[in-house]
Amino acid sequence: MSMQSTYQGPAFDPTVDELETLKQLEMGDHPTVREAIKEHMSARLLAAGFIATGPEGVLVVTPAGRQLIRRQEP
Template sequence: MQIANYRAPVYEPTVDELETLKKLEMGEEVSLWSAAREHLSRRLLERGLVAQDVDKHWHITEQGRELIRRKL
């Protein structure tokens, strides 16, 4: 039996996810390790709001910038 993942039709970021996007926009570093320690989900990566470089550091994408500008 195969289990399908449920994906809500409307994506609403959590407060922690918005805070992380704002940190990235301001130029603060957020590594995969610190994100895991803060219990952030991979939804930011899955939704294309952030990207990772080869050192596993996160960088905000244009889509992520649009999201936080809309929420401000």
């Protein structure tokens, strides 16, 4: 008998600052990668796929990032 299990990585638990960053990006603030580095923006958002580099090198919220914002709102 074969038991298959699917690896479930640790849940992404965003910090308050990361949620604020996602909300700012969703409202139209689109910093470049260089500006994000200067502001010490969390690289975890990019690594987790919640933000991406869009046209002209600006950061944008992905659909997964929007879903994370909605899930965190009371």
